[in-house]
Amino acid sequence: MKKIIFLILSICAFSMLQASTAIDTNQPSVEKTQQSHEVRSIGEMFSNFYKTTGIYAFLNPKEGATNALGEPMSKFAQSWGRLIMIAICFLLFYLAIAKKFEPLLLLPIAFGGLLSNIPLANIIGHEGFIGVLYDAGISSELFPLLIFMGVGAMTDFGPLLANPRTALLGAAAQFGIFGSLIGAVALSQYTDLFNFTLQEASAISIIGGADGPTSIFVASRLAPDLMGAIAVAAYSYMALVPVIQPPIMKALTTKEERKIKMRQLREVSKLEKLMFPLTVLMLSIFILPESTPLIGALTFGNFLKVSGVVDRLSDTMQNALINIVTIFLGLAVGSKLAAEKFLVADTLGIIAIGLVAFGLGTAAGVIMAKIMNKFSKEKINPLIGSAGVSAVPMAARVSNKEGMKEDPTNMLLMHAMGPNVAGVIGSAVAAGILLSIFK
Amino acid sequence: MKKIIFLILSICAFSMLQASTAIDTNQPSVEKTQQSHEVRSIGEMFSNFYKTTGIYAFLNPKEGATNALGEPMSKFAQSWGRLIMIAICFLLFYLAIAKKFEPLLLLPIAFGGLLSNIPLANIIGHEGFIGVLYDAGISSELFPLLIFMGVGAMTDFGPLLANPRTALLGAAAQFGIFGSLIGAVALSQYTDLFNFTLQEASAISIIGGADGPTSIFVASRLAPDLMGAIAVAAYSYMALVPVIQPPIMKALTTKEERKIKMRQLREVSKLEKLMFPLTVLMLSIFILPESTPLIGALTFGNFLKVSGVVDRLSDTMQNALINIVTIFLGLAVGSKLAAEKFLVADTLGIIAIGLVAFGLGTAAGVIMAKIMNKFSKEKINPLIGSAGVSAVPMAARVSNKEGMKEDPTNMLLMHAMGPNVAGVIGSAVAAGILLSIFK
C-alpha cells in the first residue's frame, strides 16, 4: 500500500516539475518580484511591532484618524472611548448571563461590540468579517426580516383568534411609540444636548414597540448610526419588562379589576389559523404597503407553520435559520457599539426615551382595557393590557404573574397572549406608518 | 446588587457625557441638519398617507410607472394585474395545501409571488429583501445548484446500478424536452400570439425534464423573465404526475405488458455506489462540460453521502442547507410572479407546452421500454418507462401503482427508481446541450 502511495506521489512530483518547466517555456510568465518589504533591524522590528499593538493604539490616539469605515474618530474615542465601550460590553455580558437579559441577542451584540472596539483590526470595515455581515444583512434589511420569519413560525396566533377584540389592547400600547416620539423631538427642541432629526426620533421611538427586529429594521432605514444604542435599549428593556411593568400595572388598576376572571377561550379551527396570516397580509397590502416587508416576513413564517404541509421548512426556520441569522445579526448590530457611534450624548437620550416608551405603552394598554370595560358587558382583566407592548412572551407572563398575585386560581396567560401577539402586528403597522411618512 | 448596577450605569452615563463633550471639542464635527422634511397640515398628512396605501395604488395606476427594478409597468399590470396575481397565488396556496401539489416549493414560490405584487413596497427591488435573495442566489445560479446537491445527497442510485440498461428509458423520456421545444418554436412561427426566441423556447422545453432545479437553472441563463411561469409550470406538473401519466401509460400498453414481472434486482456493492457519482461526472466532463454545474452538484451531494465518512455534511445538505435554500429559492423565484412578468400571453403558452411535454416524455419512456423488449430476452415492464421523466419519486410510485392495479403482487417500485434517477441525469444532459448551443 505504502509503495503505491509513494509511486503515485512520485508521478505527481514528476508531472509538476514538468509542468513548471512547461509553464516556464510556454506561458506568458509573470515575473514574481519581492513585494515591497523594507529591511529593518531587529530593534526597529520590535519597535514597529510595538506600534501595531493595542496598548500603543490606546495610549497614542492620533488626531484626524478614521475608523475602519473611513469615518472620523476623536482622540477620546480612540483611547478611553474604546476602553469604556469594552467595559460596557462586559456589563452586557453580565446582564445577559447572570441576569438572563435576552441573552440570545444581547450576547452576540455585546461580543460584536467588543470586536468592533479593537484598534487596528478593521473588523467592522467593508473587508472585515463583521463589516461583511453588516453589508450582507443589515444594509439590505435581510437579517431582521429572516428573524421575523422565524418568529412567525414560532408564534401561535390562536389566542388572538379566539378573542380578537383584545387586539385593541395591542393597538393602544403603540402609544408607547408615538408618545416617546414626542419626547424625542421635545428633547431636541428644548435642550441643547440632544439634536435628533425627525427621522432619528422616529427610529428611536420604535423602541416603545418592544420588538427587536422591528427596531433594527426601522433604524437601518432611518438612523443607521443610532442602531447600536437603539438595539441595546430595545433588547434591554424587553428583558426588563418584569421590572418596569408591575408598578405601573398596579398603580392604574384596583384590586377588584385585577381579580376579574375571563371566560375560557373558544376553540379555534385549523382553517381559521390558516387564513389568519393571509388576512393580516392582505390588510397590510391594502392599507399600508410600507409595513409589508415586516408583516410579510412574519406571516410567511406563520403560514408555513400552520399550513402543516411543509414542516421541514417551518422547523428549519425556527431552528437552524433563525439561529444562524441571530448570530450574524447580533455581531453586525454590535458593530454599531463602536465608541465613535455609541459614546455620544444621543445614547443617553435614547436610553431615557426607551424607558419612558415602555412605561407609556404599558399604561396605555392597561387604560385601554379599562375603557373597553366601560363599553362592554364581557369584562377584560386590565392586567392583560400591559401585554400589548409585545415583548413576546415575557409581557404575557408578567400579566399572568400579577393576576395570580391577587387570585392564584386566575390563569391569565392565554388571555394575555392575544394582546401580546397583536402588539407585534401593531408595532409593525406603526413602523410602516413612520416609514411611509419619510418615503 | 442593584447598587452595583446603578453605580456602573452612572459611570457609563458620566463617561458618555464627557465623551460627547470631548467629541464636541476635538472631533471634526459633522453638523447634523434636519433632513429634508416638508411641513404639512394634518389634512395634508392624511391625504399624503392615503397616497401611500395599497388601495390608492390599485385604484390609480399611473402611465409610465416602473416596478421596483425600473422596468416599465402597464396600467393594467399596476391595478387588475396585481390583483389577479394575488388571486393566482391564493390558488397556488390552495393547490399546495389542500391538494398537496409539491408544497415544499409551491408555497414559498406563491408567497414570494404575493409579496412581489405589493405596490410601493419595492420588495423585489435590488434593495428589497426578495430582490437581495434573487441577486444572491438566482442570478448567480447558486440556489438551484445547492438544491441539486441536497437532491444528490438524498438519492440512492442503487436501483440504477443494479440494472443500468433502464437508463435508456430515462434517455427516451427526454423526448419530452425536445418535442416540446418543437412545439414552442412552432407556436412562435405559426401564431401571432406567441413570439418565443429560440433561447426562450429552449428554457420552456426543459419543463419536460420534470426537474424543478434544472428548469430554474436553465431559465436563469436563457430566459430569466419567463422563470416564474416556467417554475410554476414545472412544479405544478411534477405534482400532477399521478393525474397526467396513468391514461397515457394505459393507452400505450397491453394488459399482458403491464403484468410483466421483473427479476429481483441484484445486490450493489458499496464500492459501485461510491464510483458511480465519479463515473457520471467524468463522462460529463469529457462529453458535455456545459452540464457539469448541474451534474457536478448532484454528484457532489451523492458522493458525500455514499463516501460514508462525512455523514454530518451529508446530513446538513439533506436538511438545514436544502431547507434554507428552498425557502430562499422559492421566494426569489416568486419574484417572477410579478404581474408585469407573469400576466402575459407567453405564460399561457408555457403552461400548454408544459402539459404537452409531460405527455410526450411519458409516452416516449413507455414506447422505449416496448422497443427494448423487442430486442432483449429479459423483459422490462413498460410501466416503468414513464418513470424516466424524473419527478423523483412520484413517477416511480405511479409506475408501481399502475402495475399493482393489474397484479397486486407485482412490486415495480425499485425497478422504476432506475429510470427515475436516470431521468434526472438525462435532463441535466439535455440542459447542457441546450446551453452549449447558445454558448
Place this chain on the structure above:
Amino acid sequence: MKKIIFLILSICAFSMLQASTAIDTNQPSVEKTQQSHEVRSIGEMFSNFYKTTGIYAFLNPKEGATNALGEPMSKFAQSWGRLIMIAICFLLFYLAIAKKFEPLLLLPIAFGGLLSNIPLANIIGHEGFIGVLYDAGISSELFPLLIFMGVGAMTDFGPLLANPRTALLGAAAQFGIFGSLIGAVALSQYTDLFNFTLQEASAISIIGGADGPTSIFVASRLAPDLMGAIAVAAYSYMALVPVIQPPIMKALTTKEERKIKMRQLREVSKLEKLMFPLTVLMLSIFILPESTPLIGALTFGNFLKVSGVVDRLSDTMQNALINIVTIFLGLAVGSKLAAEKFLVADTLGIIAIGLVAFGLGTAAGVIMAKIMNKFSKEKINPLIGSAGVSAVPMAARVSNKEGMKEDPTNMLLMHAMGPNVAGVIGSAVAAGILLSIFK
C-alpha cells in the same frame, strides 16, 4: 372540485389574454428580437457541438487561452495539467475515504478541485457557483472565521485551565511555523527552482501551525494563489499526524520520560471557563490586534458555549452552521486546485516545507517539555509536548497512544489536550504576528 379548478383556470387564462392585449396597447412595448443565433446545418451543429466537449478541449489546447478568471493558461495546463489534477483529486478522494485523512475538509476540497479543472464550464469564474462562493467567503475571510467559531464552540478549554503551564508547550511548537519560514526563504534564496516572496513564505509556514482555518485565513491575505497547495498540505499533514509524530517523539525521549505519570487535573469551575475566552481575547486586543479576527471568532464560539444561556446558538454553530460553511469553504478552496495554480514547482516546495514544519513543531514541543522538567519539580511527560502543534484532537490522541505503549495504565489524553488547545491559540498569535509585519 375539478369543475372549480377548471373554472378558476379559465378565468386566469382569460385574464392573461386580456392582460396581454392590455400590454400590447398600453405599455411601452419592447420588441423582442430573435437573439443572435447563426443558422447552421446539422453537420455544422455536430462539429460545433464537438468543439464544446471536454475531449476536444483536452486535445486542442489553445495558445493564449485564459481560465474563467481571465488569467493566462499554458497549453500544458489546459490539457495534461487538468488531467493530472483530476488524477490528484482522485488520489485525495482515496486518502480521505480509505485512509480517513480529514475527510470533512479534504472531500469538499478535492471535489471542488475536480470541478475547477473542467474546461469551458467556468465554474470558478465570478459567475460560476464556486467562484461565487469564493468571492463571498474566502476573499472576505468570512468562511475560515465561521469555521473557527464552530471550533471554539466545540472546544473544551478545561484541561488547559486546570494546568495552564502546559500552554508553553503550545508556544514552543510554533517553532514549526517560524523554522519552516526560514526553510522557505532559504529555498528561495539558494535554489533557482523556488522563488517565494517573504509574504508567500510566511503563508506557507503557517502550515506548521497544524490548523486548517488559520492557514486558509493567512493564505487568503498573503498568498491567495498558493492557497490550494497550502490548504491541501495543511489538512493532509494534520491527517498524517499519527504517522509523522511517533518516530520523532520516540527519538527525543527516554523510556523513563515516556513513563512519567502526571497528577490528576484539578477541577475547573464554570466561572473560570466563562472568563477564559474573554481573558484570551483581551490579551489579543492589547498585544496583537492583528490576531483578533481569528482569536475573536474562536473565543466568541467558546463564550457562547460556556455561557450556558444560548445553547441553541451554540448548538447551531457546532452543527448546521459549521457544516454548511465547511461545504462552501471546501469547494471554494478547491478552486485553487486548478491546474494553472497548483501544477507549479512551488507546490512541491510547499509540500516539502509542510512536512519539515510538522516535524520541527513536534520536536520543539517535546524538547520544551524536557526543558520545563529541568526547572520544575512537578514533571511533565514529554510525550504531551508533541500535542502543542494543534491538530485537535489527533495530536493529543497520539500522545495518549504513545504513552500507553510504555505503560498501559498511563492515560495522557486529558493532559495532552492542554497543549493541544494552547497550540490553536499559539498558531493564531503567530499568524497575527506575520500579518502585522506585512501590514
Place this chain on the structure above:
Amino acid sequence: MEINLVAEGMKFMFLGMVTVFLFLILMVYVLHLQAKIINKFFPPKEASPLIKPSKSVQSVQDGNSAKVAAIVAAIMTHKNKIAKKG
C-alpha cells in the same frame, strides 16, 4: 425656517395612532366575519380538541411537568424528519 418639531411629532402621533387603531379594528371585524364564515361553511369535521397548546406556548409555561411528553415529541419530530427526507 425652523421646523416646530414638537408640532410635527404631534401630527405624526395623531396620524399614527389613528392608523394603528383603524388597522387593528378592521382586523378585528374581518376576523370575526371570517370566524363566522368558516364555522358556518367549513365546520371542523371531528369533535375538535381544545386549543392545542402550541410549542411556543408550551415554553411559556415552564415545561417541567411534562418530561415524558417532551421525550415523545422529540422522537416524533425525528421520525417526521426522517420520513420526510425522500
Place this chain on the structure above:
Amino acid sequence: MEINLVAEGMKFMFLGMVTVFLFLILMVYVLHLQAKIINKFFPPKEASPLIKPSKSVQSVQDGNSAKVAAIVAAIMTHKNKIAKKG
C-alpha cells in the same frame, strides 16, 4: 433574414436526442464494465446484505409500519451527531 424556427428546433432535437442517448448508453456500458471490475477485483468482503433500503426509498414506501425502527433511528442519528462533534 427570417430564421425557420421549426427547422432549427428539429436540428436541436436531433442533436439533443442523439447526445442524450449517446451519453446514457455510454454510461450503461461504463457501469457494466465497472461492475465487472469491482466484483472481480474488490469483491464485497462480508456476506453482503440485500440492497439496504436507503432513506429516500424508505420515504417512498409510506413508513407507517415501522415506528419502532424510526424511534431507534432517531436516537441513533442523535448519538452519531454527538459522537461526531469532536
Place this chain on the structure above:
Amino acid sequence: MEINLVAEGMKFMFLGMVTVFLFLILMVYVLHLQAKIINKFFPPKEASPLIKPSKSVQSVQDGNSAKVAAIVAAIMTHKNKIAKKG
C-alpha cells in the same frame, strides 16, 4: 538591492517566537491569577463534580461504552430545543 531573505526570516523568527512565548506566558500568569481570585471570591457553591467531560472530549475517547448516556443526551438535547423555542 537584493534582500537577504534568510536574514529577514531569522528576524521574523526571533520576533515571532518571542511574541508567542510572551503572549502565552502572560496568559499562564493571568490564568493563575484568575483562578486564585475566582476560587477565593466566587467558590463553587455545590460540591463540585469532577471536570465534566465535555462533548468534544467525549468524542476523543471513542464513545462506545456509553450508549445509554448518549440516548439520554439525545432526548435531553431535544427537550431543550423544544423548551427553548418560545
